[in-house]
Amino acid sequence: MASTEHVSSDTSLAGSINEYKGRIERFLTNELKDASIDEPVLKSAMEYSLLLGGKRLRPFLVYATGELFNAKSQDLDAPAAALEAIHSYSLIHDDLPAMDDDELRRGSPTCHIKFDEATAILAGDTLQSFAFNVLAKHNYIDVSATQVVQMFTLLTQAATDMCAGQSIDLQQTNTLQQSSSLQQTNNTPVSNLNKDALLTSLQEMHRLKTGALIKASVLMGAICGSATELETKILSQYADAIGLAFQVWDDVLDITSDTETLGKPQGSDVAANKTTYPAILGLDGAKQKATNLITQAVHALQQLPYNTLQLEQLAYYIIERDH
Amino acid sequence: MASTEHVSSDTSLAGSINEYKGRIERFLTNELKDASIDEPVLKSAMEYSLLLGGKRLRPFLVYATGELFNAKSQDLDAPAAALEAIHSYSLIHDDLPAMDDDELRRGSPTCHIKFDEATAILAGDTLQSFAFNVLAKHNYIDVSATQVVQMFTLLTQAATDMCAGQSIDLQQTNTLQQSSSLQQTNNTPVSNLNKDALLTSLQEMHRLKTGALIKASVLMGAICGSATELETKILSQYADAIGLAFQVWDDVLDITSDTETLGKPQGSDVAANKTTYPAILGLDGAKQKATNLITQAVHALQQLPYNTLQLEQLAYYIIERDH
Numbered sequence: 001m002a003s004t005e006h007v008s009s010d011t012s013l014a015g016s017i018n019e020y021k022g023r024i025e026r027f028l029t030n031e032l033k034d035a036s037i038d039e040p041v042l043k044s045a046m047e048y049s050l051l052l053g054g055k056r057l058r059p060f061l062v063y064a065t066g067e068l069f070n071a072k073s074q075d076l077d078a079p080a081a082a083l084e085a086i087h088s089y090s091l092i093h094d095d096l097p098a099m100d101d102d103e104l105r106r107g108s109p110t111c112h113i114k115f116d117e118a119t120a121i122l123a124g125d126t127l128q129s130f131a132f133n134v135l136a137k138h139n140y141i142d143v144s145a146t147q148v149v150q151m152f153t154l155l156t157q158a159a160t161d162m163c164a165g166q167s168i169d170l171q172q173t174n175t176l177q178q179s180s181s182l183q184q185t186n187n188t189p190v191s192n193l194n195k196d197a198l199l200t201s202l203q204e205m206h207r208l209k210t211g212a213l214i215k216a217s218v219l220m221g222a223i224c225g226s227a228t229e230l231e232t233k234i235l236s237q238y239a240d241a242i243g244l245a246f247q248v249w250d251d252v253l254d255i256t257s258d259t260e261t262l263g264k265p266q267g268s269d270v271a272a273n274k275t276t277y278p279a280i281l282g283l284d285g286a287k288q289k290a291t292n293l294i295t296q297a298v299h300a301l302q303q304l305p306y307n308t309l310q311l312e313q314l315a316y317y318i319i320e321r322d323h
Numbered sequence: 324m325a326s327t328e329h330v331s332s333d334t335s336l337a338g339s340i341n342e343y344k345g346r347i348e349r350f351l352t353n354e355l356k357d358a359s360i361d362e363p364v365l366k367s368a369m370e371y372s373l374l375l376g377g378k379r380l381r382p383f384l385v386y387a388t389g390e391l392f393n394a395k396s397q398d399l400d401a402p403a404a405a406l407e408a409i410h411s412y413s414l415i416h417d418d419l420p421a422m423d424d425d426e427l428r429r430g431s432p433t434c435h436i437k438f439d440e441a442t443a444i445l446a447g448d449t450l451q452s453f454a455f456n457v458l459a460k461h462n463y464i465d466v467s468a469t470q471v472v473q474m475f476t477l478l479t480q481a482a483t484d485m486c487a488g489q490s491i492d493l494q495q496t497n498t499l500q501q502s503s504s505l506q507q508t509n510n511t512p513v514s515n516l517n518k519d520a521l522l523t524s525l526q527e528m529h530r531l532k533t534g535a536l537i538k539a540s541v542l543m544g545a546i547c548g549s550a551t552e553l554e555t556k557i558l559s560q561y562a563d564a565i566g567l568a569f570q571v572w573d574d575v576l577d578i579t580s581d582t583e584t585l586g587k588p589q590g591s592d593v594a595a596n597k598t599t600y601p602a603i604l605g606l607d608g609a610k611q612k613a614t615n616l617i618t619q620a621v622h623a624l625q626q627l628p629y630n631t632l633q634l635e636q637l638a639y640y641i642i643e644r645d646h
Contacts, residue, residue: 036480038531039487041494093448098440117421118493121444125416126486128451133479136472145468149459152475156456157359163449164362170441171364208361 013313017060024059024084025051027077031134037126045115045123046130050088053106055321057246057314058083061217062224064310065235069225071142078138079151079220085131086159087213092124094166102268128159143224151220158216165209172201172275198280203244211243234303238311241297246318248290251276255283257322290319336636340383347382347407348374350400354457360449368438368446369453373411376429378644380569380637381406384540385547387633388558392548394465401461402474402543408454409482410536415447417489425591451482466547474543481539488532495524495598521603526567534566557626561634564620569641571613574599578606580645613642 028050037043059080066076095102095110096117103113112120135151218239222232254269255278269276277286297315301308351373360366382403389399418425418433419440426436435443458474541562545555577592578601592599600609620638624631 035483037483037487038527039490039494042487042490089448093444096444098444118419119490121416121419121421122486122490125412125447125451126483128448129479129482129486132455132475133483136475136479145472149468149471152455152459156452156459159452160358160360160449160456163445163452164360164365167362167365167442167445171362204361 013310013317016064016310016313017055017317020060020063020080021056023063023073024056024077024080028081028084031081032130035130035133037130041115041119042122042126045111045119046127048114049092049111049123050085050127052108054084054087056084058087058213058217060314061214061239061311062221064314065218065221066224067221067310068304068306068308069222069227069231071221071225075140075143075224076221078135078140079155079224080217082131082135082151082155083213083217083220085127085134086155086162089124089127089131090162090166090213092120092127096120099166099170131155147223147226150223154216154219154223158212161208161212162210165205165207165212168205169209172205195280198275202275202277202280206244206247207240210247211240214243214246215239231304234300237300238297238315241293241300242315242318245290245293245297245315248277248286248293249319249321251278252283252286252290253321253323287319294319336633336640339387339633339636340378340640343383343386343403344379346386346396347379347400347403351404351407354404355453358453358456360453364438364442365445365449368434368442369450371437372415372434372446373408373450375431377407377410379407381410381536381540383637384537384562384634385544387637388541388544389547390544390633391627391629391631392545392550394544394548398463398466398547399544401458401463402478402547403540405454405458405474405478406536406540406543408450408457409478409485412447412450412454413485413489413536415443415450419443422489422493454478470546470549473546477539477542477546481535484531484535485533488528488530488535491528492532495528518603521598525598525600525603529567529570530563533570534563537566537569538562554627557623560623561620561638564616564623565638565641568613568616568620568638571600571609571616572642572644574601575606575609575613576644576646610642617642 032043032047032050035043037046062080062083063073063076067073091105092111094100095105096112102110104110108114110120111123115123132152132155135148135155138148140148215236218235219232222235227235251269254267254276277289280286281289294315298312301311301315355366355370355373358366360369385403385406386396386399390396414428415434417423418428419435425433427433431437433443434446438446455475455478458471458478461471463471538559541558542555545558550558574592577590577599600612603609604612617638621635624634624638
């Protein structure tokens, strides 16, 4: 990747989403092609999962945040790729029979169905190493080794949080659901006290499981742009709000969308006895919560003296998307 | 870890092994205690596997190599810990039912037996993130951010190679064994041509699966010590030779030792239809190969104008150990 010009001059969200998506997919394709992975089946499984598609939300956040500060696109490629590879590894492992046992992802067979379980475990493991390898060996222009180490500190903690979140999800689902079912059986409404406790648990799980990596995406863009402490704090507020809104909206879509649009079975949360925002707040309450979070996110951005249009549009997109 | 003095002034190998082992286990214990891993079962599973014991060969190599160049012990703690955490994660995942399906490791139940499969997958995943987190956030004295990034490039590639090696091992075992069994059935000796081909395959698999991480241990010590290019080349020769000898000797022990001493079932290679060095070269041939490799390793060291006694002793220990 020799190009150093800014990625997008298009002001429409769809345009920049597609441009960033195209850029990161070309970069990932090249990095994976050049990577020294001396076993072809393993490499195929990594490629299958990493290049299967997806919204590329995390790379978008790296590019859009970095560009606020005029960071060079070439410098943003490696953190964007690292985040997407970590995300991709987590999906492979979450889908395994011992975890969520999913056979469909983005409308295609999951990695352990397409290959086998051992290959899927190893493909996930190797994608994690690959993510950090890309971040380490990249040819940066304006990003110092000290900034690279800062990104490592941030991303390794986010990857740790993500696993803790998945572990809580696996363990808490039944406990939370038992409490929720009990109340439904007794035909008494969820009290405000219980609702608050359920919401707090659910929110903490999502903060770790998906929020941490979304926040790391914004903050790695900020590191590449040498953002100030105050700017980083404001961007953290934005990232926390959209990260949570993203998950609330995912729960909404699990009810309101259909399997073909989602690329995975609709209603799978209900089928898996998962506690969700609509289960606690009702469908309208969950939609309202997502809307409030996006309003908070946009308000945070308005404190920054930059053109934050792309990040604002992305925030609204989170609660407008149908998959 | 505030201590910066050199770890060992004892010239006996047992003394320095124990001193390094004690040091890295204290460091790992503290790092894991301080780590932000917000789910107690996951943290317990990581601790169980990481602190279960073991020879701590990789940390030894980091410390002993770094000390050749008067690197500070505090600077060597983080790479030593990162290597051990990567090694520990690989053992957890290799033991999984979908992989080698082992129930015993170092005389104790493997992670998925002690906990469950989902927790074992996540504990391995998190140990990989933890390894890189320790390497990134460490408070180095004389190691620059540029050197930290160099260590990241090296360790992430070694971790990738390790997975490729495991993938080859899972796939090739049957193929190699079929070829080997066929010849045994026909009662014809393995021809030199076939023997060479089998040896080349086996050696490449082990170079990736275990050799890469052993080599990274030596070279990360060399990076911390700001070794020259020539010194790094010599140390690479040493590392390649002991890495392979280590595996050849493991194959020998699988035949000559017993389950209690090994801490895992004796004869498991034969039971799993694994192709081994004794299977190709005979038991004496395999022992001779290991001895030759150690001689090469020690000859390489003798080109260095330093006191390489610890690394020499470690090389001999590899083919003297009984587990």
